[in-house]
Amino acid sequence: MGRKLLTENINVPGIQSLDVYRKQGGYEGLKKALGMSPDAIVEEVKKSGLRGRGGAGFPTGMKWSFLAKPDGVPRHLVCNADESEPGTFKDRYMMERIPHLLIEGMAIGSFALGANTSYIYIRGELLYVFHILQKAIDEAYAAGLLGKNIMGSGFDFDLHVHCGAGAYICGEETALIESLEGKRGNPRIKPPFPAIQGLWQRPTVVNNVESIMAVVPIVKMGGDEYAKIGVGKSTGTKLISACGHINKPGVYEIELGVPVEEFIYSDEYCGGIRNGKDLKAVVAGGSSVPVLPKDLILKLANGEPRLMSYESLSEGGFATGTMLGSGGFIVMDEDTSIVKNLYTFTRFYHHESCGQCSPCREGTGWMEKILHKILDGHGTLADVDLLWEIQSKIEGKTICPLGDAAAWPVASAIRHFRSEFEEYVKNPSSIKKDNHYYRLNNISPEVA
Amino acid sequence: MNNENKLKFSDEALALSQRMIKRYPEGKQKSALIPLLHVAQAEFGGWLSSDAMDYVASLLNITPIEVYEVASFYSMFNLKPVGKCVIEVCHTGPCWLLGSDDIVKYIEKKLSIKAGQTTADGMFTLKTVECLASCGTAPMMQIGETYHENLTLDKVDNIIHECRATVVEPVSHWSKKEIK
Numbered sequence: 001m002g003r004k005l006l007t008e009n010i011n012v013p014g015i016q017s018l019d020v021y022r023k024q025g026g027y028e029g030l031k032k033a034l035g036m037s038p039d040a041i042v043e044e045v046k047k048s049g050l051r052g053r054g055g056a057g058f059p060t061g062m063k064w065s066f067l068a069k070p071d072g073v074p075r076h077l078v079c080n081a082d083e084s085e086p087g088t089f090k091d092r093y094m095m096e097r098i099p100h101l102l103i104e105g106m107a108i109g110s111f112a113l114g115a116n117t118s119y120i121y122i123r124g125e126l127l128y129v130f131h132i133l134q135k136a137i138d139e140a141y142a143a144g145l146l147g148k149n150i151m152g153s154g155f156d157f158d159l160h161v162h163c164g165a166g167a168y169i170c171g172e173e174t175a176l177i178e179s180l181e182g183k184r185g186n187p188r189i190k191p192p193f194p195a196i197q198g199l200w201q202r203p204t205v206v207n208n209v210e211s212i213m214a215v216v217p218i219v220k221m222g223g224d225e226y227a228k229i230g231v232g233k234s235t236g237t238k239l240i241s242a243c244g245h246i247n248k249p250g251v252y253e254i255e256l257g258v259p260v261e262e263f264i265y266s267d268e269y270c271g272g273i274r275n276g277k278d279l280k281a282v283v284a285g286g287s288s289v290p291v292l293p294k295d296l297i298l299k300l301a302n303g304e305p306r307l308m309s310y311e312s313l314s315e316g317g318f319a320t321g322t323m324l325g326s327g328g329f330i331v332m333d334e335d336t337s338i339v340k341n342l343y344t345f346t347r348f349y350h351h352e353s354c355g356q357c358s359p360c361r362e363g364t365g366w367m368e369k370i371l372h373k374i375l376d377g378h379g380t381l382a383d384v385d386l387l388w389e390i391q392s393k394i395e396g397k398t399i400c401p402l403g404d405a406a407a408w409p410v411a412s413a414i415r416h417f418r419s420e421f422e423e424y425v426k427n428p429s430s431i432k433k434d435n436h437y438y439r440l441n442n443i444s445p446e447v448a
Numbered sequence: 449m450n451n452e453n454k455l456k457f458s459d460e461a462l463a464l465s466q467r468m469i470k471r472y473p474e475g476k477q478k479s480a481l482i483p484l485l486h487v488a489q490a491e492f493g494g495w496l497s498s499d500a501m502d503y504v505a506s507l508l509n510i511t512p513i514e515v516y517e518v519a520s521f522y523s524m525f526n527l528k529p530v531g532k533c534v535i536e537v538c539h540t541g542p543c544w545l546l547g548s549d550d551i552v553k554y555i556e557k558k559l560s561i562k563a564g565q566t567t568a569d570g571m572f573t574l575k576t577v578e579c580l581a582s583c584g585t586a587p588m589m590q591i592g593e594t595y596h597e598n599l600t601l602d603k604v605d606n607i608i609h610e611c612r613a614t615v616v617e618p619v620s621h622w623s624k625k626e627i628k
Binding site for chain 2: 074083084085086087088089091092117123124125126127128160162163164165166167168179180181182183184185200241242243244245249250251283287328330332336340341344345347348351352354
């Protein structure tokens with residue numbers, strides 16, 4: 001059993017409430033932090049090696065240390081709770097079950113950064129979680145954990161929860177800031193980075209829910225202790241949301257460095273592939289990261305086991321590797337059509353493109369149409385080459401990473417499963433589109 | 449310009465709006481736009497008419513175009529009337545892997561509408577939506593604020609039956625009960 005730092009108490013009855021959370025040691029981290037200097041907290045986070053848990057993996061302590069601190073200008077910490085990357089549902093799981101952990105992390109982070117007002121930006125669809133957070137915030141205010149002079153420290157801190165309205169792009173930090181200012185979620189050109197000019201042009205740090213929660217155990221145990229967990233530069237624990245054709249979908253907190261094979265097949269985690277099927281492919285870190293076939297996800301090119309860590313998953317570059325990303329772990333069995341799965345991803349990116357940059361706005365639409373054409377049985381070999389061409393013209397040519405995120409799934413599907421595309425265009429009767437009806441019980445034949 | 453505007457929030461919704469605006473610094477009240485549009489959608493029958501958007505603009509002291517460009521960007525805002533129950537079925541990869549296409553087809557057949565349409569009695573609108581962060585409990589759909597997860601066709605039957613029996617006010621994400 002790996003160590004649990006974030007989910008240790010998640011099954012304690014009533015942990016949603018402040019009383020139970022405090023009985024389990026809740027807000028002890030904040031108490032400790034308020035007795036430290038803000039710079040010392042940033043130093044502990046640096047020492048911990050914590051890397052952004054939203055997907056990019058940028059060192060959190062370093063991000064904090066970049067924050068500009070001009071005199072007389074308010075600063076803000078904004079929590080990115082706009083979780084929308086397909087395959088990812090860890091933040092929702094945590095906020096719903098243990099909301100005070102996020103509030104405690106926000107208070108510690110805001111104290112460390114000198115932010116007196118901070119915001120949690122939650123995706124609009126998660127209205128019920130918005131209510132859970134609001135209730136927890138109200139409890140924290142009533143107990144003096146938020147508001148004026150929190151815990152008698154002299155630090156004034158207001159925390160608000162803000163809801164979005166359905167836009168994947170708002171998970172990109174500058175789009176999120178635009179959205180929080182009441183505008184369309186169009187990413188900004190960087191620089192300036194939010195650390196210099198963010199929310200309302202003020203210095204701002206935007207962190208993922210899991211990153212902010214991780215600050216609580218880091219402060220409690222110290223950065224050095226935290227860094228002992230994990231492997232190499234992949235320190236600490238990571239929440240992995242596992243889904244698809246596995247026996248036990250759900251959110252698992254792992255010590256970074258668990259072998260991928262163990263994660264998929266052991267009963268502690270995914271419990272193997274459903275219905276005794278064989279594994280075909282895995283998207284290891286949310287829909288944006290390259291899909292890998294069974295042999296490459298389980299083992300490195302040199303035959304060594306691949307591990308659940310930032311370095312091991314990206315070992316081999318995009319030729320044979322992928323990324324840890326957000327930890328959205330999507331497993332596909334031997335019956336899965338890679339082309340159809342890719343079509344749903346590409347449709348997603350087309351739908352979610354903000355439209356600012358032509359390569360992304362037009363390219364995602366083109367790719368969706370070509371994939372639709374192939375699945376409709378009218379594709380040609382030239383279409384497969386055209387798909388490759390288009391994705392290569394999107395990658396790296398847009399303001400924000402959504403373009404890359406749309407290109408990588410297409411590139412990797414063609415790179416590793418080109419034969420399936422070719423089979424579909426040469427022999428349309430081989431096309432599998434809706435082969436999963438048997439997974440639903442009680443389905444009537446005319447529907448299937 | 450809003451002199452002839454007949455729309456107005458209830459007292460409760462106005463009070464909620466004022467509380468929301470106060471969450472942002474002086475002069476940054478535009479930040480409350482998205483929350484207020486949710487309130488407006490709940491207040492005005494589940495969708496945003498141009499009158500409704502103009503009214504929100506007047507509450508925030510911003511121009512109507514600033515509201516239109518935001519309302520048209522975000523997928524949760526309905527710019528046309530919708531049914532009392534908006535059924536939103538996720539159809540992105542992880543849900544597709546576990547049969548979301550069949551859920552959509554089944555509901556289309558059951559309600560005799562296609563995705564994107566509203567039933568003749570104005571009761572249901574069916575939408576396909578992109579990932580709702582519920583991949584571990586796929587397939588799933590959302591009605592109002594409720595996530596219906598691990599769907600089977602039996603479950604879908606029960607949910608639709610229950611909506612028919614119980615829903616009176618429109619439930620499009622934020623509903624009247626959010627405004628207390």
